[in-house]
Amino acid sequence: MYADPVEEARRQAQICNSCRYCEGYCAVFPSMHIHRSFSEGDITQLANLCHNCQNCYDACQYTAPHEFALNLPGVLAEVRQESWEQTAFPAAMGKAFHRNGTLIALFSALGMGLLFWAARRLPGGGEGFYAVLAHNAMVAIFLPAFLFPLLALAIGLKRYWKRVDGMPVRLGDITAAFGSAATMRNLAGGHGDGCTYEDDDRFSHKRRVLHQLVMYGFLLCFAATASGTILHYAFAMPAPYGLFSIPKALGLPGGIMLCIGTAGMMWLKAEGRPHLQDLRVRGGEFGFILLLFIVSFTGLALYLFRDTAGLEALLAIHLGSVLAFFLLTPYSKMAHGFYRLAALVRDAQRRRSTS
Structure with missing residues (x-):
């Protein structure tokens, strides 16, 4: 659980925007990559586009124990629920x-x-x-x-x-x-x-x-x-x-x-x-x-x-x-x-x- 899921999702989305390895995985990433910054509405939209297939997590080189500790499916699940x-x-x-x-x-x-x-x-x-x-x-x-x-x-x-x-x-x-x-x-x-x-x-x-x-x-x-x-x-x-x-x-x-x-x-x-x-x-x-x-x-x-x-x-x-x-x-x-x-x-x- 994150103390502020929207803010954490914003942090992770900015890192994903720099990498773009997962661009073709689902509708989340093309939608993410048109933004330079993310409003709460942008994050809400990304969260509801995410189907939690988890492919991006398994392909990511920045998941824990990396210091970035990305877990995009997990944080978007919390935002989506909220x-x-x-x-x-x-x-x-x-x-x-x-x-x-x-x-x-x-x-x-x-x-x-x-x-x-x-x-x-x-x-x-x-x-x-x-x-x-x-x-x-x-x-x-x-x-x-x-x-x-x-x-x-x-x-x-x-x-x-x-x-x-x-x-x-x-x-x-x-x-x-x-x-x-x-x-x-x-x-x-x-x-x-x-x-x-x-x-x-x-x-x-x-x-x-x-x-x-x-x-x-x-x-x-x-x-x-x-x-x-x-x-x-x-x-x-x-x-x-x-x-x-x-x-x-x-x-x-x-x-x-x-x-x-x-x-x-x-x-x-x-x-x-x-x-x-x-x-x-x-x-x-x-x-x-x-x-x-x-x-x-x-x-x-x-x-x-x-x-x-x-x-x-x-x-x-x-x-x-x-x-x-x-x-x-x-x-x-x-x-x-x-x-x-x-x-x-x-x-x-x-x-x-x-x-």
């Missing part, structure tokens, strides 16, 4: 989750699960899951829980954009950012060999693949939910849906990808080198990954055991974990996806203005 906490709405929630995330995630999922357990068999009726919990009850509970995180994230991103001196956004900036995020380009390494995240002597695409499994698995699950909503309201086709329906065709592979990706990320996070991460927030990181794993695992379990006596308990656990996931999104590691995307948009603006 930027999320300071721009979160409300800020106290961001700090609380990242310090005690695992406990907050588990107790939130348990509390929400008890809420759904208490709400089962309310009047309303229906088939499948709706026979346990009425559709109107689900809407009444989930709609506010979906809208509040969007509002909180919008406020946080607005604060972040102001901090990094973001310019008016063009369509090309957005498409460039999404293209980078879709391919996880900044986890590919400067020569496309991958990261040295888990072993400083070996490059690997494992972390990149696991991130893609989580991202695309989540998007498929979200698309499954959205398609079910459209079928319900636009075509008067309520659940349950068959195996070959659109929601199942999207949700099943999405759930499997999420399960594999989150389990792999928990293992990889445990294997990672602690001094290159921000150890203060490991509870929050593991809490988020664990919560997302519970969401995907219980969703698949519901499909497998939907005709058993365990349906009600499984449904309460699944819906409780989903509700906790949404409510905690602005403060969990899930928010980093939105901040990283904003950083990539800002980087696209940088490239456009300097081309």
Whole structure:
């Protein structure tokens, strides 16, 4: 830990600017090298561009025991974390989750699960899951829980954009950012060999693949939910849906990808080198990954055991974990996806203005 992460990151960035050995490794270094000095906003932008692949650390000749003692991934992880906490709405929630995330995630999922357990068999009726919990009850509970995180994230991103001196956004900036995020380009390494995240002597695409499994698995699950909503309201086709329906065709592979990706990320996070991460927030990181794993695992379990006596308990656990996931999104590691995307948009603006 550094007493002043921003000031320490500024010191290290100035040394990196003199060396430039890592110029082609990721988006951080081209963005760094356009500056002669670094404002707090510049450092915040660099920190959120950094994907903590750690290649630069392993290539650097100025790491400890050298007197410069560079550890750019480690110090940027601390700056990045502080930027999320300071721009979160409300800020106290961001700090609380990242310090005690695992406990907050588990107790939130348990509390929400008890809420759904208490709400089962309310009047309303229906088939499948709706026979346990009425559709109107689900809407009444989930709609506010979906809208509040969007509002909180919008406020946080607005604060972040102001901090990094973001310019008016063009369509090309957005498409460039999404293209980078879709391919996880900044986890590919400067020569496309991958990261040295888990072993400083070996490059690997494992972390990149696991991130893609989580991202695309989540998007498929979200698309499954959205398609079910459209079928319900636009075509008067309520659940349950068959195996070959659109929601199942999207949700099943999405759930499997999420399960594999989150389990792999928990293992990889445990294997990672602690001094290159921000150890203060490991509870929050593991809490988020664990919560997302519970969401995907219980969703698949519901499909497998939907005709058993365990349906009600499984449904309460699944819906409780989903509700906790949404409510905690602005403060969990899930928010980093939105901040990283904003950083990539800002980087696209940088490239456009300097081309």
